Amino acid sequence: MRAIRAAGEGFTADALARHYAAPLRDSTAHRDAEWLGDWPEYVARTRFFFGPLVDTALAALDRWHQPALAEEQKRRQIAELVAGLVRTEGFAADVRALRRALPLEAVMRQRLRELPSWGRASEPAPKGEVLFHYSVDGERVPLTLGGRRSARWHAALARAAGHVYANDGRPLEAKFAAAAEALLAPLRPGDLFPLVRWAVAIAGALLRRTRPPVEEGAPDLAAAPVAQPLDAKLATVGFLPAAATHLRLWWPTDLLRRRIISDEPLWHVCPAGVYQLRQQSDGALRPVLHPENCIKCECCWRATDAIDWGRPGRHAIRYHPPSAAWERLWAQWQAPLPAPIAPHPRPEPDPLAVVPEAARPLLGKLATALRRVETVAAQMARVADGASSEWFRHLADLPRQIGERLVEALPSLPPTATEEFLAALARIGEHAARGRAFWAEADARMVRFHWLPLLAGRETGSEGSADRSDEFTDLTEDFRQRWRARLDAHFDRRACLALDAGEPLSPEQRALLREAATTAAAAPPPERLALVRELGATDPALGWLVVEHLWALDRIARAGAEAVRARLPAGAILAVAECDPASDRCPRAHLALADAIVIIGGPRDRLILRDDPGLRAEPLRTTGLRAAGPTSLDLAEATAIATWAAPDPAVSLATARDFAALTLGFIERMEARALEQVESRVQFPGLFQDEAGRDSIAKFGAMKQLVGEIATHREAVATLLFEPEGLATAPDPAAALKCLASHAVGTDMGTVAYNTWQVFGGMAYTAHDTIGKDYRDASEFRFLLAPDDRLVRALGERLAVAENPILSESTEARLREITLAGGPLAGAAQALLAAAQPRPDPESPTAAVDRAELALRVWRAAALTLRAARHDAPEGEALVEASRLAAAEAARWAAELADRGRRTRAALALGEALR
Numbered sequence: 001m002r003a004i005r006a007a008g009e010g011f012t013a014d015a016l017a018r019h020y021a022a023p024l025r026d027s028t029a030h031r032d033a034e035w036l037g038d039w040p041e042y043v044a045r046t047r048f049f050f051g052p053l054v055d056t057a058l059a060a061l062d063r064w065h066q067p068a069l070a071e072e073q074k075r076r077q078i079a080e081l082v083a084g085l086v087r088t089e090g091f092a093a094d095v096r097a098l099r100r101a102l103p104l105e106a107v108m109r110q111r112l113r114e115l116p117s118w119g120r121a122s123e124p125a126p127k128g129e130v131l132f133h134y135s136v137d138g139e140r141v142p143l144t145l146g147g148r149r150s151a152r153w154h155a156a157l158a159r160a161a162g163h164v165y166a167n168d169g170r171p172l173e174a175k176f177a178a179a180a181e182a183l184l185a186p187l188r189p190g191d192l193f194p195l196v197r198w199a200v201a202i203a204g205a206l207l208r209r210t211r212p213p214v215e216e217g218a219p220d221l222a223a224a225p226v227a228q229p230l231d232a233k234l235a236t237v238g239f240l241p242a243a244a245t246h247l248r249l250w251w252p253t254d255l256l257r258r259r260i261i262s263d264e265p266l267w268h269v270c271p272a273g274v275y276q277l278r279q280q281s282d283g284a285l286r287p288v289l290h291p292e293n294c295i296k297c298e299c300c301w302r303a304t305d306a307i308d309w310g311r312p313g314r315h316a317i318r319y320h321p322p323s324a325a326w327e328r329l330w331a332q333w334q335a336p337l338p339a340p341i342a343p344h345p346r347p348e349p350d351p352l353a354v355v356p357e358a359a360r361p362l363l364g365k366l367a368t369a370l371r372r373v374e375t376v377a378a379q380m381a382r383v384a385d386g387a388s389s390e391w392f393r394h395l396a397d398l399p400r401q402i403g404e405r406l407v408e409a410l411p412s413l414p415p416t417a418t419e420e421f422l423a424a425l426a427r428i429g430e431h432a433a434r435g436r437a438f439w440a441e442a443d444a445r446m447v448r449f450h451w452l453p454l455l456a457g458r459e460t461g462s463e464g465s466a467d468r469s470d471e472f473t474d475l476t477e478d479f480r481q482r483w484r485a486r487l488d489a490h491f492d493r494r495a496c497l498a499l500d501a502g503e504p505l506s507p508e509q510r511a512l513l514r515e516a517a518t519t520a521a522a523a524p525p526p527e528r529l530a531l532v533r534e535l536g537a538t539d540p541a542l543g544w545l546v547v548e549h550l551w552a553l554d555r556i557a558r559a560g561a562e563a564v565r566a567r568l569p570a571g572a573i574l575a576v577a578e579c580d581p582a583s584d585r586c587p588r589a590h591l592a593l594a595d596a597i598v599i600i601g602g603p604r605d606r607l608i609l610r611d612d613p614g615l616r617a618e619p620l621r622t623t624g625l626r627a628a629g630p631t632s633l634d635l636a637e638a639t640a641i642a643t644w645a646a647p648d649p650a651v652s653l654a655t656a657r658d659f660a661a662l663t664l665g666f667i668e669r670m671e672a673r674a675l676e677q678v679e680s681r682v683q684f685p686g687l688f689q690d691e692a693g694r695d696s697i698a699k700f701g702a703m704k705q706l707v708g709e710i711a712t713h714r715e716a717v718a719t720l721l722f723e724p725e726g727l728a729t730a731p732d733p734a735a736a737l738k739c740l741a742s743h744a745v746g747t748d749m750g751t752v753a754y755n756t757w758q759v760f761g762g763m764a765y766t767a768h769d770t771i772g773k774d775y776r777d778a779s780e781f782r783f784l785l786a787p788d789d790r791l792v793r794a795l796g797e798r799l800a801v802a803e804n805p806i807l808s809e810s811t812e813a814r815l816r817e818i819t820l821a822g823g824p825l826a827g828a829a830q831a832l833l834a835a836a837q838p839r840p841d842p843e844s845p846t847a848a849v850d851r852a853e854l855a856l857r858v859w860r861a862a863a864l865t866l867r868a869a870r871h872d873a874p875e876g877e878a879l880v881e882a883s884r885l886a887a888a889e890a891a892r893w894a895a896e897l898a899d900r901g902r903r904t905r906a907a908l909a910l911g912e913a914l915r
């Protein structure tokens with residue numbers, strides 16, 4: 001339409017044909033539609049594709065994995081199955097229809113003719129990994145297809161899949177051609193031998209003209225259901241919508257262009273009236289979108305570049321095929337998720353199995369940059385303002401920049417792979433530059449899932465680095481997602497509120513939490529932290545039960561008392577309770593899940609069974625963490641089944657990290673709620689908007705400050721959790737980490753719980769939301785593990801006694817370098833160097849606590865600044881802003897401390913003078 005207007009032509013049939021229909025016919029989507037012209041009809045009429053074919057494939061897999069059968073027997077039985085399928089009435093007609101509908105033969109024939117030689121070297125990239133997930137009755141069965149050649153064919157399959165799924169504008173025909181070439185490239189003469197054996201076996205079965213006996217429970221192919229009528233098929237098609245919008249309007253930053261956008265065809269072209277442009281009383285234009293009305297015709301996307309249109313991946317078409325297979329699939333889908341899939345074994349040596357040390361940090365940076373592209377693309381508002389689009393373009397170019405440095409550090413990467421890897425990264429930025437955020441998101445995900453595991457080297461890449469850096473937490477993402485799904489299914493908002501109100505855990509909830517506790521105890525650190533983090537995001541009270549179990553095991557292990565575990569029932573879950581030795585009472589224990597309790601607080605730890613007849617337990621009505629089953633204990637008549645010398649220190653770094661992971665998950669949930677609220681709640685509509693045209697309460701500076709402080713706390717806890725060297729100067733890093741984590745959650749002004757509460761305002765008081773519960777739960781964090789005030793005082797005393805500088809020499813030197821280099825972090829580094837200098841007045845009664853409080857803030861800001869510098873984080877990046885905010889807070893504390901010293905001295909002098 002714009003072209004017709006630009007050419008000054010009228011909307012005649014001829015002009016529409018030239019300017020609209022012809023480019024449309026030339027588009028990839030149209031060519032694909034032509035190529036697959038018969039496909040919809042085939043799907044409508046087939047009785048085989050979703051039925052007997054699936055059943056035969058499953059039955060064949062079943063035969064192949066029967067351990068009692070020899071290979072020849074398996075081949076013979078599978079051949080019989082295939083022969084049975086071939087003989088089914090209508091099969092030949094269906095195959096003919098399929099060949100018409102999916103014209104792959106021509107593509108394959110062409111590629112076969114072009115094969116230059118047998119056994120052409122299979123190029124190692126761009127291979128990702130194709131994982132087959134095969135389960136029988138919910139039990140995962142490792143697939144053993146392909147025998148010795150499996151690695152070669154897996155790689156070829158992955159390359160082929162890479163071509164088919166690429167977001168590169170090639171028509172399907174070209175993609176399938178490239179996929180065929182990738183599949184056939186590693187073909188060797190020796191591969192023909194098994195093919196011939198299979199062909200002979202199937203031909204033999206056909207010639208025998210016998211039907212195999214129908215085993216009980218096996219699919220009877222002859223009795224396969226006949227075709228569903230088309231109407232019946234259509235009636236089973238359902239659409240599961242995505243929660244996030246699939247439309248985004250790029251709202252121009254340029255004020256003049258805002259007027260021009262009113263001339264866009266967008267406001268008229270949509271048949272569903274999704275786009276509306278309203279004029280406010282002050283004359284400002286305000287776009288309003290109703291994506292839920294969209295009928296997915298794509299007209300808007302073709303009519304203007306102002307629209308980004310995608311399929312964010314969460315929505316789906318659901319179809320009920322006429323096969324018993326779907327029932328099995330559905331049962332498996334409903335069943336608890338299986339154990340994590342073990343990495344696919346790589347029988348052939350991988351040239352990149354050992355990642356050079358220099359490449360590891362870059363791999364981490366790349367993983368973070370890609371995930372950020374995905375997250376930002378998915379979370380961008382329906383109407384994206386100029387700053388957002390500019391910011392997104394910048395983010396989407398970062399993976400390419402990092403990738404260029406990465407390939408230099410990976411000399412073993414073959415040239416073709418290097419080229420394709422860099423091209424894949426460059427495409428992300430190109431999509432973003434063209435306003436195709438959904439495509440950029442999809443390509444970023446593709447690189448993260450397909451390239452990174454290869455480059456990281458599954459066997460070695462996750463070791464060490466995963467434990468040290470949040471950059472590699474991406475490798476635990478699948479694990480987190482699986483647990484998230486399970487926890488969400490058992491602990492939704494209503495369930496958490498019910499538990500908080502005093503309802504006991506249901507048997508299913510109890511079983512899941514027990515499994516979480518035992519899984520976390522046995523898992524390597526990255527998975528353990530990921531699981532605790534997910535529990536914290538679900539409900540901190542439940543997460544705390546698991547952290548306490550881990551804490552108890554840690555104490556037992558550090559005391560060398562592992563033998564006492566033999567006296568506990570298998571899979572016992574432990575709690576930890578601090579006892580007042582004078583009264584032999586524990587003011588508070590959390591017993592919702594516990595089978596036994598480790599009693600601490602004296603020179604020796606004690607282990608007491610939960611059902612010990614002498615144990616007196618009194619439920620407590622506490623403010624927060626009620627779902628954890630708070631209880632007071634009287635131990636006077638209880639009998640310990642074991643005792644051991646209490647380990648020193650009381651809290652190890654591993655336990656503090658578990659606590660920090662719990663805190664991080666909790667913060668992430670509160671942050672998500674706060675952001676959702678500021679973006680969705682509108683106050684004073686139309687009265688004014690901020691520079692990005694926002695009408696929600698996000699336009700208020702106070703809200704921006706609140707969410708900024710929340711983000712700073714989240715960044716700080718994540719930094720200290722995954723890069724604990726940020727606390728290297730602390731005399732007790734575990735105590736420092738614990739204090740900083742609970743300070744972050746807290747309920748004081750500027751903490752996450754306080755700010756979230758502020759964002760919600762009066763709405764936070766509703767009993768139907770978890771916000772009030774979160775606030776009460778947060779108020780308990782400073783008492784968990786070990787009370788903050790005790791730890792802070794101990795930290796301050798150790799700092800003062802040892803005359804320790806707050807920052808180590810190496811940290812100071814690095815901060816000076818950052819200051820000298822200039823850039824976005826120079827100011828923060830300079831402020832920190834100054835803040836670390838003041839010494840509290842030693843005479844002051846609060847000197848120890850003051851010094852520790854200042855040190856905690858300086859360590860937090862220094863860790864953030866060093867991390868931001870290591871990532872080369874640019875201006876405007878959240879990490880940089882968090883570093884600045886944290887440094888400013890440390891500087892404020894230092895000034896306050898100096899001022900307090902001056903005030904104290906002046907008061908003392910005045911007292912002297914008055915005496």
Ligand code: SF4
Pocket residue numbers: 247269270271272273274293294295296297298299300301
């Ligand atoms: S795809 Fe079609 S229905 Fe959906 S918003 Fe665009 S024009 Fe409207």
